[in-house]
Amino acid sequence: MKRNKHAVIIVFIVWALIVGLGWALLSHYENVPGQSQPLPEHWPLATKVRRTPGLPTLLMFVHPHCPCSRASAGELSLIMAHSQKKVRAQVLFLRPETLSEQWVKTDLWDSAMRIPGVEVVMDDQGKEARIFHANVSGQVMLYDARGNLVFSGGITPSRGHQGDNDGRDAIVSFLTKGIILHKQTPFFGCLLFSSLQQS
Amino acid sequence: MGNTEALKNMDRAVQERTKVLFLEHQQRIFKQTDRLFVGLMMFQWIAGIVIALVISPKTWMGPASQTHAHVWAAIFLGGGIASFPVALGIFAPGRIMTRNVIAVAQMLFSALLIHLTGGRIETHFHVFGSLAFLAFYRDWRILIPATIVVAIDHMVRGIFWPQSVFGVLTASPWRWVEHAAWVIFEDIFLIRSCRRSVVEMRHIAERTAQLEAHNQLVDVKVKERTRELFESKEELASEITERKKLKNMMIQSEKMAAVGQLAAGVAHEINNPVGFISNNIEMLEQYTTDYTKILRMVENLQKSIEEENMEKAKSIVKAMSQFEQEINLDYIINDTGKLLQYTQRGIERIQKIVMDLRTFAREDHGAIDFVKIEEVIDSILSIVQNELKYKAELKKNYGDTPLVKCNTQRVGQVFINLLVNAIQAIEKKGAIEVKTYKEDGHVCVDVRDTGKGIEPKNLEKIFDPFFTTKPVGQGTGLGLSVSYEIIKKHGGEIKVQSKIGEGTVFTVQLPVNL
Numbered sequence: 001m002k003r004n005k006h007a008v009i010i011v012f013i014v015w016a017l018i019v020g021l022g023w024a025l026l027s028h029y030e031n032v033p034g035q036s037q038p039l040p041e042h043w044p045l046a047t048k049v050r051r052t053p054g055l056p057t058l059l060m061f062v063h064p065h066c067p068c069s070r071a072s073a074g075e076l077s078l079i080m081a082h083s084q085k086k087v088r089a090q091v092l093f094l095r096p097e098t099l100s101e102q103w104v105k106t107d108l109w110d111s112a113m114r115i116p117g118v119e120v121v122m123d124d125q126g127k128e129a130r131i132f133h134a135n136v137s138g139q140v141m142l143y144d145a146r147g148n149l150v151f152s153g154g155i156t157p158s159r160g161h162q163g164d165n166d167g168r169d170a171i172v173s174f175l176t177k178g179i180i181l182h183k184q185t186p187f188f189g190c191l192l193f194s195s196l197q198q199s
Numbered sequence: 200m201g202n203t204e205a206l207k208n209m210d211r212a213v214q215e216r217t218k219v220l221f222l223e224h225q226q227r228i229f230k231q232t233d234r235l236f237v238g239l240m241m242f243q244w245i246a247g248i249v250i251a252l253v254i255s256p257k258t259w260m261g262p263a264s265q266t267h268a269h270v271w272a273a274i275f276l277g278g279g280i281a282s283f284p285v286a287l288g289i290f291a292p293g294r295i296m297t298r299n300v301i302a303v304a305q306m307l308f309s310a311l312l313i314h315l316t317g318g319r320i321e322t323h324f325h326v327f328g329s330l331a332f333l334a335f336y337r338d339w340r341i342l343i344p345a346t347i348v349v350a351i352d353h354m355v356r357g358i359f360w361p362q363s364v365f366g367v368l369t370a371s372p373w374r375w376v377e378h379a380a381w382v383i384f385e386d387i388f389l390i391r392s393c394r395r396s397v398v399e400m401r402h403i404a405e406r407t408a409q410l411e412a413h414n415q416l417v418d419v420k421v422k423e424r425t426r427e428l429f430e431s432k433e434e435l436a437s438e439i440t441e442r443k444k445l446k447n448m449m450i451q452s453e454k455m456a457a458v459g460q461l462a463a464g465v466a467h468e469i470n471n472p473v474g475f476i477s478n479n480i481e482m483l484e485q486y487t488t489d490y491t492k493i494l495r496m497v498e499n500l501q502k503s504i505e506e507e508n509m510e511k512a513k514s515i516v517k518a519m520s521q522f523e524q525e526i527n528l529d530y531i532i533n534d535t536g537k538l539l540q541y542t543q544r545g546i547e548r549i550q551k552i553v554m555d556l557r558t559f560a561r562e563d564h565g566a567i568d569f570v571k572i573e574e575v576i577d578s579i580l581s582i583v584q585n586e587l588k589y590k591a592e593l594k595k596n597y598g599d600t601p602l603v604k605c606n607t608q609r610v611g612q613v614f615i616n617l618l619v620n621a622i623q624a625i626e627k628k629g630a631i632e633v634k635t636y637k638e639d640g641h642v643c644v645d646v647r648d649t650g651k652g653i654e655p656k657n658l659e660k661i662f663d664p665f666f667t668t669k670p671v672g673q674g675t676g677l678g679l680s681v682s683y684e685i686i687k688k689h690g691g692e693i694k695v696q697s698k699i700g701e702g703t704v705f706t707v708q709l710p711v712n713l
């Protein structure tokens with residue numbers, strides 16, 4: 001009886017350890033942000049992305065199949081609910097050169113199309129992503145009306161998670177009050193280019 | 200003293216039983232809920248895998264993809280979380296350890312599912328649903344580990360990956376407090392409801408224990424009563440057979456008593472003819488001597504004539520006619536015939552009385568016959584006639600009645616009783632009337648006397664056995680009770696009407712179509 005109890009407690013501890021370890025691994029994976037490369041502080045000349053004079057520009061780079069970016073799209077729709085017409089927002093969907101347009105038009109594409117005031121653009125061969133030095137799906141950049149980078153990073157609290165987060169707060173605060181809360185937040189998601197980073 | 204002691208004992212027994220019942224009930228609930236959670240764990244595990252496969256099957260690097268970490272997490276972490284509680288639920292249901300591990304695992308599942316769905320607000324309901332589900336145990340203590348797990352999940356991630364839980368450092372303490380506050384908010388309600396159910400369970404256990412005790416008591420009582428009933432039933436049965444015997448004896452003894460009462464009258468009845476018969480015989484003896492003398496003279500006369508002695512013959516004839524004159528031969532001859540006739544009648548009378556007496560004193564149970572009731576009454580009257588004629592003038596008033604089916608002997612006994620009672624009620628001289636008539640389906644016989652009557656307070660007692668107002672030796676008090684029984688057996692009725700100083704009428708009704 002007593003020994004039995006001891007055995008059960010030992011099993012419990014082993015179980016707790018295993019579960020804790022699994023949990024740690026998962027959390028670690030979800031919370032490792034993409035590595036930020038130095039971004040163009042000024043609107044790059046080489047880009048073909050359009051700006052509207054007198055309006056800030058918001059860019060979001062997306063891998064069309066990245067499940068984590070669904071959360072980012074959800075957050076974007078919240079931002080747009082606050083600040084339509086105060087910003088020109090564009091979501092750039094990556095289309096690798098070997099793949100068709102059909103590959104790009106996923107449910108993520110559809111949900112981006114449905115966000116009011118958002119332009120959805122196809123980024124052939126990831127040319128624009130390279131120009132803006134974006135490498136993770138869900139990465140957002142905000143340039144002010146004069147083309148200065150005022151914010152960059154993720155707009156989810158962790159990988160694939162929706163919820164209140166600094167990225168969203170920063171963008172909304174700049175667009176509605178002109179105050180810069182944070183210049184940068186961590187970002188999470190699938191990699192846009194296999195060559196840049198191994199997972 | 201002994202009583203209160205017993206009550207105290209019973210109270211203690213009920214209390215102990217309450218405890219046992221409560222623990223049994225609680226254990227049953229623990230086990231049931233453990234089983235429920237075993238199923239739920241398996242379901243959540245599979246659901247987690249399905250969710251991962253639907254929401255985030257793959258992770259991408261440019262055009263290349265590989266299985267998303269969520270899928271692996273759902274399979275291995277989910278399976279890991281579920282394994283231990285499921286094993287405990289199956290092999291050690293109802294233990295404290297089991298439900299605590301289940302509580303922990305359930306909250307871990309909440310966290311996992313929230314992750315797998317990408318932190319959707321809706322999935323956070325799983326936390327609250329799980330807490331409510333855990334309340335099924337009705338053991339508020341297991342809410343503690345559950346709540347701690349939620350807290351630790353946030354805390355640990357807050358320490359190592361602060362940005363993931365609380366965004367960046369600024370908002371962090373408030374997020375944590377808010378989340379915990381909501382969980383505790385729910386805990387408060389659940390704890391209350393758990394404790395209330397425990398109280399209710401106690402009540403139920405107590406009531407059940409009381410009921411059991413009561414039932415036991417009732418059971419014992421019922422058994423006791425049943426035994427008593429059984430005993431009294433046997434007693435009753437033996438009493439009934441006893442009574443039947445007694446009644447038979449009573450009927451017999453009453454018959455004897457009635458005969459006894461008649462004995463005097465009967466003796467007189469027999470004595471009377473015997474008296475005049477012996478008188479007659481004395482007379483006839485006298486006459487016979489005279490006849491003998493005359494016959495002797497005739498013999499001498501015959502001899503003288505044969506000897507041709509005429510002188511002697513003449514003197515014999517002279518003596519003969521002188522003797523005949525002396526004894527009044529004509530009268531004697533006449534009287535002899537009469538005496539013989541009376542004697543004959545007297546003997547017949549005695550024969551009849553003896554025969555009637557035999558009929559009514561007989562031991563046998565008697566046969567059922569179709570008879571005319573008047574014939575039965577007449578044969579009874581012939582027995583009591585002598586007794587009657589000194590006391591009362593008899594009036595017969597017979598109507599036209601149909602035959603009735605009855606036991607002649609028994610019904611005859613009834614009329615002897617009624618007539619003897621009537622005769623005895625008349626003190627000096629009176630009248631007795633016997634009337635028969637037909638009245639709606641019944642043949643009725645009224646026996647009316649002009650005797651002293653019955654006192655009203657006695658009217659309802661006279662049919663009771665052994666009720667008598669007559670001196671010892673004369674009355675037995677059985678006559679009317681036996682008569683009542685006999686008439687009842689025949690499906691009839693016997694009624695009485697009486698007025699003090701005026702007389703009494705007994706009415707016997709016998710059904711015709713019996």
Ligand SMILES: Nc1ncnc2c1ncn2[C@@H]1O[C@H](COP(=O)(O)OP(=O)(O)O)[C@@H](O)[C@H]1O
Pocket residue numbers: 616620621624648650651652653661662666667668669673674675676677678679680703
């Ligand atoms: N015809 C009657 N007139 C007055 N009293 C009567 C008459 N018949 C019965 N009783 C009363 O009913 C009593 C019970 O009668 P019964 O049962 O025949 O018993 P018993 O004649 O031996 O007393 C009698 O003692 C008498 O007081």
Ligand SMILES: [Mg+2]
Pocket residue numbers: 616619620676678679
């Ligand atoms: Mg009598």
